[in-house]
Amino acid sequence: MAAITKADFSPLTILVIDDSPYMLRLMTEMLGSFGVGKVQVAASAEEAFSRMQAGAPDVIFCDWQMHPTDGLAILRRLRQHHQSQLSCVPFVMVTGHNANEDVTLALGEGADSYIVKPFSCETLMNHLIKVIVQDKGHLTPNQDEEPEQMWAVE
Amino acid sequence: MAANPSAKRRPSLLERISGPKAVPLTALVQKGEAAAQRVQESFGDFLQARIGELMEARLRLSGAPPHAWDKFYAMTVDLRGSAAMAGQTHLDAVCRSLEALLKDHVRDGRAAGVVGSHIDALLLLSSGRHSQSQGENERLSAASRLARELEQAVARIPRKSAS
Numbered sequence: 001m002a003a004i005t006k007a008d009f010s011p012l013t014i015l016v017i018d019d020s021p022y023m024l025r026l027m028t029e030m031l032g033s034f035g036v037g038k039v040q041v042a043a044s045a046e047e048a049f050s051r052m053q054a055g056a057p058d059v060i061f062c063d064w065q066m067h068p069t070d071g072l073a074i075l076r077r078l079r080q081h082h083q084s085q086l087s088c089v090p091f092v093m094v095t096g097h098n099a100n101e102d103v104t105l106a107l108g109e110g111a112d113s114y115i116v117k118p119f120s121c122e123t124l125m126n127h128l129i130k131v132i133v134q135d136k137g138h139l140t141p142n143q144d145e146e147p148e149q150m151w152a153v154e
Numbered sequence: 155m156a157a158n159p160s161a162k163r164r165p166s167l168l169e170r171i172s173g174p175k176a177v178p179l180t181a182l183v184q185k186g187e188a189a190a191q192r193v194q195e196s197f198g199d200f201l202q203a204r205i206g207e208l209m210e211a212r213l214r215l216s217g218a219p220p221h222a223w224d225k226f227y228a229m230t231v232d233l234r235g236s237a238a239m240a241g242q243t244h245l246d247a248v249c250r251s252l253e254a255l256l257k258d259h260v261r262d263g264r265a266a267g268v269v270g271s272h273i274d275a276l277l278l279l280s281s282g283r284h285s286q287s288q289g290e291n292e293r294l295s296a297a298s299r300l301a302r303e304l305e306q307a308v309a310r311i312p313r314k315s316a317s
Contacts, residue, residue, distance in 0.1 A: 004168075006176035012167070019228070022200040022236040026193045033185035035177070058167055065235075067228035068221075090167070096235040118238035121186035125179055135167040 004129050013038040015057035017048045017074065018094070019066045027061060030121055034128070045069035049077075056085045059131055061115075064095035064106070071095070072109060079110035090131035197240040201280050204233050205273070212273055216266040226269075227256040233276075244297035248275045251304045259311040268307045275300050 014036050016027045024041045031039045040057060042048035044066065051057075060078075064071035071093055081087045090113075093106040098116040106114050112131045115123060211226050234249035252272040259265055279297060 004179065006178050007171040007182070008173045008175040008177065009171055009182075010175065011170045011173070020200075020232045020236050021203075022193075022197060023232075023239065025196070026190060026239060029189040029193050030186040033189040034182045058170075063232075063235075065228055065231040067225045070228075096231055096238065117235040118241070121183050121190055124186065125183050129179070132167040132171060 004133065007035075007129070009035045009128075010037040012036050012058045013040060013055075014059045014061065015040045015042065015048065015051060016061045017042045017045070017066075017071065018061075018063040019043050020063070023063065023094075027124075030124055031128075033121075034125065045074050045077075048074060052086055056089055059090045059092065059128065061092045061094055064093055064097070064102075072106065075106070075109050075111055088136065090135055092127050092131060194240045197236070197242065198280070200236065201233075201242075201245070204229070204236075205276050205280055208233070208273055208276070212266070212269055215261075215269060216263045220261070223256060223261045227253070230256060244279055244301065245276065247298075247301040248272055248279065248304060251301060251308055254305075255308040255311060259308065259313050265311050268304075268311055271307060272304055275304060 009031075014031055016024060016031070016039060018024050018027065018041075021043070024043065028039045028041060040051055042051055046069075048062075062071040062074055075091055075093065078086050078089065078091065091111050092113045092115060093111040094115045094117065095102065095106075096117045103114050112134055113127045115127050208226070208229055211222070211229065214222060215226060230249055230252050234246055234253060237245035237249060249272075252269065255265060255268055255272070278300070
């Protein structure tokens with residue numbers, strides 16, 4: 001496949017999940033500068049799933065190290081719901097840890113890509129393009145269908 | 155895998171970003187870099203707020219249950235990642251040392267004291283106290299020494315037993 005050199009991200013909605021206000025702002029500004037149509041933010045798992053009940057994003061960037069529910073738990077919860085359109089939303093894990101076992105674990109649980117902090121704008125763009133090119137969601141249930149109930153605060 | 159016959163086809167993400175208004179990625183990356191630079195200028199405000207939260211949490215650490223230490227660990231990791239993104243290498247180094255202490259060592263009163271030393275170091279680095287009387291090279295050298303001393307303090311705390 002030819003390399004992607006141009007894009008119009010305005011039709012996309014991207015959800016950023018991070019408990020750091022600084023990272024949320026940084027990611028929002030960078031993705032907004034890329035021309036992403038809608039950047040949603042969530043500071044916790046509960047807030048993220050609450051947002052997703054209203055509609056699935058096209059791509060998720062999620063921090064791993066959050067408390068009490070971390071990014072891996074969010075990823076597992078998403079991927080467990082085979083009947084939901086959310087189960088196949090491209091998911092990029094964002095983390096400060098670059099150990100091989102961490103990368104393997106996240107990818108094994110269904111992450112589509114993995115970014116280690118600190119990262120540049122170019123790296124962010126490369127990962128965004130990577131998961132867009134890999135996306136197989138066009139054969140999943142229609143976007144207009146109601147997402148099923150996925151999350152209950154325990 | 156066979157496609158679900160009841161599924162409706164929607165455009166792929168690649169199709170959706172390939173419209174007539176597509177612009178070169180290099181131009182978008184340049185815009186993103188400029189935006190990131192603007193956000194980095196506000197890092198000091200975030201840092202002060204986060205250090206304040208760590209100071210409060212630290213006071214409750216000694217004798218605290220594991221989840222309190224876990225939350226403190228998550229806050230430290232968060233600060234390290236944000237500091238790294240903002241190019242604050244010395245803050246990053248102090249946070250790494252603190253992270254190692256919280257992750258790999260016994261969580262007792264002695265460890266809580268070393269946690270306090272790390273918070274003091276973060277406060278010192280964030281206040282820019284060195285820069286008032288010292289040159290940049292001297293300031294960076296002092297920050298490096300401080301990070302090394304903290305690592306040595308962490309090394310004196312017993313490690314968790316492997317179980």
